[in-house]
Amino acid sequence: MKPNYSVDRAPKRSDEPIWWGLFGAGGTWFAMITPITILVLGVLAPLGVINAEALSYERVSEFATSIIGALFIIGTLALPMWHAMHRVHHGMHDLKFHTGLVGKVACYAFAGLITALAVIFIFMI
Known part of the structure; x- marks a missing residue:
């Protein structure tokens, strides 16, 4: 007999x-791109492995105002925030803090605010 x-x-x-799409994109970015960024800017550059001229103000400013650079900076600021806020939203539920729609809106509105500020920041450069 077949189950019904x-x-x-x-x-x-x-x-x-x-939200799961933004969560996944943010988690992927944070896992794959952020460690390389930290390695290059936080370890190799201060140790002198990377030429200081490569990170001069003019070159960094030129990169930040290019479309690739702008998307990189926006992605670096915004995507991990979507990931984190999705984790916070579902983490609150797992910890029995049932905030309902208010918690959901607060978490995703904060991530949206950070995204908007990242875009505004890029256009102000």
Whole structure:
């Protein structure tokens, strides 16, 4: 005898795929790009392995105002924040702090604010 599986023909729409997508992108960025950035800017440059002229103000400013540089800076600031706020939102639920819609809006609004500030910062350079 076959089990009777019921399929919901009209499932409720969810916004979770958007947040999980940003969570995944932020986690990937933080795991793959951030360590290299820290290595280059926080270890190799101060040790003199990288020529100081390569990180001069003019070159860094030129990079930051290019489209690739602007996207890199925005990604570095915004994507890990989406990852972190998604973790905070679900972590609160796991710890039995059921904040409901208010907690969700607060977490994602904060990540959105950081993203907006990153974009504004780039356009002000």
